[in-house]
Amino acid sequence: MNQKFSYHMPTKIVSANNELDNIAKYINGRKTILITSQGFLKRGFVDKINTLTNSIVDIVTDVKSHPEFKDLEKTYNQIHKKEFELILAIGGGSVIDASKFFSVYDYKKDAKFVTDMIKGNLPKEKYKLIPTISIPTTAGTGSEITPWATIWDMNEKKKYSLHLPDLFSEVAIYDPTLTLSVPKGITIQTGLDTLSHALESIWNKNANPITITYAVKSAKLIMQNLLLLCQNLDSLEYRDNIMKACMYAGLAFSNTQTAIAHAMSYYITAHKGIDHGIACSFTLPMLIDNVIGKYDFIDESLMEIFGELSSDKLRKLLKRLDISTEFSDYGIDEREFKELRNSLKNNQRVANSLVII
Numbered sequence: 465m466n467q468k469f470s471y472h473m474p475t476k477i478v479s480a481n482n483e484l485d486n487i488a489k490y491i492n493g494r495k496t497i498l499i500t501s502q503g504f505l506k507r508g509f510v511d512k513i514n515t516l517t518n519s520i521v522d523i524v525t526d527v528k529s530h531p532e533f534k535d536l537e538k539t540y541n542q543i544h545k546k547e548f549e550l551i552l553a554i555g556g557g558s559v560i561d562a563s564k565f566f567s568v569y570d571y572k573k574d575a576k577f578v579t580d581m582i583k584g585n586l587p588k589e590k591y592k593l594i595p596t597i598s599i600p601t602t603a604g605t606g607s608e609i610t611p612w613a614t615i616w617d618m619n620e621k622k623k624y625s626l627h628l629p630d631l632f633s634e635v636a637i638y639d640p641t642l643t644l645s646v647p648k649g650i651t652i653q654t655g656l657d658t659l660s661h662a663l664e665s666i667w668n669k670n671a672n673p674i675t676i677t678y679a680v681k682s683a684k685l686i687m688q689n690l691l692l693l694c695q696n697l698d699s700l701e702y703r704d705n706i707m708k709a710c711m712y713a714g715l716a717f718s719n720t721q722t723a724i725a726h727a728m729s730y731y732i733t734a735h736k737g738i739d740h741g742i743a744c745s746f747t748l749p750m751l752i753d754n755v756i757g758k759y760d761f762i763d764e765s766l767m768e769i770f771g772e773l774s775s776d777k778l779r780k781l782l783k784r785l786d787i788s789t790e791f792s793d794y795g796i797d798e799r800e801f802k803e804l805r806n807s808l809k810n811n812q813r814v815a816n817s818l819v820i821i
């Protein structure tokens with residue numbers, strides 16, 4: 465583990481039930497675009513926000529899961545016709561990532577400017593950023609406190625990252641009451657995404673004592689609370705614990721990035737349509753088995769999380785959540801596994817990884 469290190473988190477973090485009621489304070493009179501998704505809109509929150517502030521100048525309600533360039537570019541060009549000073553992102557990781565795409569601008573340029581930057585056709589410089597307030601409504605991705613966004617190109621069957629050093633949200637508000645409506649399947653996916661962030665920041669070349677402390681805390685919370693929450697989806701106590709796990713994992717992997725489980729997951733999501741949270745977590749027991757005994761600090765962290773040097777407890781949890789750990793159950797046979805391995809060449813996430821497969 466790196467003993468010489470630095471740690472950076474410029475986002476103001478607020479954690480409180482019903483903090484949305486105080487949103488006007490954070491907006492502070494700035495002309496604001498609200499970004500959300502249909503899944504969330506159903507719950508009447510847009511109307512509620514309009515009663516709490518009169519700063520909303522435009523609303524985008526149709527961000528889809530795993531956002532794609534083609535949809536984002538269309539919306540980008542529409543909203544940037546208006547003048548606005550702030551983005552308010554209320555939704556899951558897809559909404560927050562889409563908001564990050566919208567937040568990058570240059571006065572004279574359209575969405576293609578952002579796409580070109582992401583796809584490496586333009587240098588990542590000479591851009592401006594509109595500040596963003598991020599309010600996650602799933603407890604999973606940590607996007608509200610990371611400096612990157614995942615944008616998908618399903619035609620190319622490829623995932624791209626918008627990664628800028630200053631892409632952090634201005635404020636992240638963790639309000640577990642907003643996650644009470646998340647259905648069981650998405651609760652499982654997002655909770656396992658969090659576990660993957662935590663473990664991936666431990667078997668990571670960029671790990672340091674701060675990130676390890678957060679990651680262990682996060683993984684323990686997931687192991688102790690995810691199954692209980694799935695058996696009692698209305699429990700605010702378990703929702704709060706899982707949201708805290710998401711926050712701690714974000715505090716860890718925002719400074720380390722993810723590693724090999726995520727590198728593999730992008731192929732599995734793009735080629736097999738498996739949701740991100742499952743794609744990046746069903747391989748975790750295999751990776752634990754691979755890394756045990758190789759690095760003292762990883763063994764110590766795993767001992768603290770699982771109470772033993774074994775993947776058994778995680779395998780049991782996944783089984784009870786009905787998540788298979790077999791590649792074949794995700795449509796990946798031996799031949800395709802070779803293709804998956806080929807997709808990992810020159811991958812930054814693999815370069816971060818202290819686990820080798």
Ligand code: NAD
Nearest residue numbers: 501503529530556557558601602605607610612614645646
């Ligand atoms: P999501 O944002 O795609 O949401 C999943 C579904 O849940 C959507 O239909 C949404 O409308 C619905 N939903 C959201 N909140 C709800 C609520 N409170 N009640 C009921 N329904 C609700 O899912 P996600 O897992 O949060 O995000 C996935 C995306 O995040 C992927 O594209 C993934 O690659 C990306 N991601 C980004 C980062 C990052 O740091 N930028 C990290 C991990 C994952």
